[in-house]
Amino acid sequence: MHLTQTAYAKINLALHVRARKENGYHELETLFAFVDAGDRLVAHGSNEDRFSVTGEFAGALTNPFDNIVMQALFTLPRPDGLAITLEKNLPVAAGLGGGSADAGAIFRMVRDGYGLPDDWRVRAAKLGADVPACVESETCVGRGIGTELEPVENDLAGMAVLLVNPRVALSTGPVFAKWGGGDDGPLPQGTAKDIFINGINGLEEPAVTLCPIVADILEQLRVTRPMAARMSGSGATCFALYNSDEERDMASQHIAAIRPDWWQMRGHLR
Numbered sequence: 001m002h003l004t005q006t007a008y009a010k011i012n013l014a015l016h017v018r019a020r021k022e023n024g025y026h027e028l029e030t031l032f033a034f035v036d037a038g039d040r041l042v043a044h045g046s047n048e049d050r051f052s053v054t055g056e057f058a059g060a061l062t063n064p065f066d067n068i069v070m071q072a073l074f075t076l077p078r079p080d081g082l083a084i085t086l087e088k089n090l091p092v093a094a095g096l097g098g099g100s101a102d103a104g105a106i107f108r109m110v111r112d113g114y115g116l117p118d119d120w121r122v123r124a125a126k127l128g129a130d131v132p133a134c135v136e137s138e139t140c141v142g143r144g145i146g147t148e149l150e151p152v153e154n155d156l157a158g159m160a161v162l163l164v165n166p167r168v169a170l171s172t173g174p175v176f177a178k179w180g181g182g183d184d185g186p187l188p189q190g191t192a193k194d195i196f197i198n199g200i201n202g203l204e205e206p207a208v209t210l211c212p213i214v215a216d217i218l219e220q221l222r223v224t225r226p227m228a229a230r231m232s233g234s235g236a237t238c239f240a241l242y243n244s245d246e247e248r249d250m251a252s253q254h255i256a257a258i259r260p261d262w263w264q265m266r267g268h269l270r
């Protein structure tokens with residue numbers, strides 16, 4: 001048994017927070033999309049489940065026992081163990097659903113190697129609100145707490161995308177806690193492009209309150225004249241979409257010249 005998967009970086013092309021629920025979670029409507037790059041996972045058959053981490057952001061994951069990769073493995077019945085190596089290329093607590101994407105990749109590995117149990121969606125949602133979307137890693141609309149998924153016409157596939165993160169971790173819970181209440185309203189109607197162009201990220205304002213550098217990233221991305229720039233998820237990563245790789249790469253060079261300390265990733269939307 002030898003399985004490999006990319007844990008595709010998740011971005012929220014739009015995220016409208018609708019209401020706070022009694023249990024503290026928030027009702028939302030979001031347009032999920034995925035970049036064709038991210039963490040890399042390799043699995044080999046083993047007499048027991050094992051886990052090791054390499055890569056630029058391995059140091060941010062200090063306790064392997066509470067890693068979502070192991071939680072995803074434990075929730076999925078299999079006849080044999082798997083030894084997993086995770087190459088952690090995505091920043092942690094960054095709004096890119098990095099841990100959720102890793103869990104999604106484990107679900108796809110187990111699906112390919114052994115098949116998934118019928119209730120895999122329930123098992124995925126228990127690991128985190130973003131995990132069900134990360135299993136298929138295809139552009140879709142999420143409702144409820146983000147786990148009720150609907151297809152959408154994806155007219156953004158292949159668009160050049162640039163991700164920028166200030167290397168400041170921002171946890172999801174505190175950003176939702178700073179959300180001002182009210183209602184961001186429903187997602188706009190139409191294709192993925194319509195929803196992206198006409199939508200917002202309602203968590204941008206609370207994220208900027210906690211992490212003001214997010215506003216600087218958005219300002220610098222907008223200088224590069226993308227189709228649009230927005231924060232992803234609860235931040236602090238922001239992204240911009242471009243009509244060509246050349247425009248995106250020039251934007252990347254502009255940002256690297258003024259802020260060489262900011263993390264960047266280039267790719268295309270799936």
Ligand SMILES: C[C@](O)(CO)[C@H](O)COP(=O)(O)OP(=O)(O)OC[C@H]1O[C@@H](n2ccc(N)nc2=O)[C@H](O)[C@@H]1O
Pocket residue numbers: 012015024025026027028030095097100127128129130131144145146172173174176233234
């Ligand atoms: C911000 C998003 O990434 C957008 O895709 C998600 O809504 C969050 O997804 P996630 O990180 O997988 O979320 P979870 O791990 O389930 O929750 C982390 C914390 O975020 C808050 N949370 C999360 C999802 C949601 N709909 N409402 C919330 O208020 C809760 O305080 C929760 O304790």
Ligand SMILES: Nc1ncnc2c1ncn2[C@@H]1O[C@H](COP(=O)(O)OP(=O)(O)OP(=O)(O)O)[C@@H](O)[C@H]1O
Pocket residue numbers: 060061066067068069091092093094095096097098099100102130170171172233234235
């Ligand atoms: N494999 C993993 N990769 C990243 N974080 C993990 C992993 N396993 C556990 N975690 C923990 O999960 C928390 C959230 O990390 P993650 O990178 O998934 O957040 P995020 O990018 O903010 O996600 P979201 O977009 O859902 O808000 C971190 O505190 C981290 O310690």
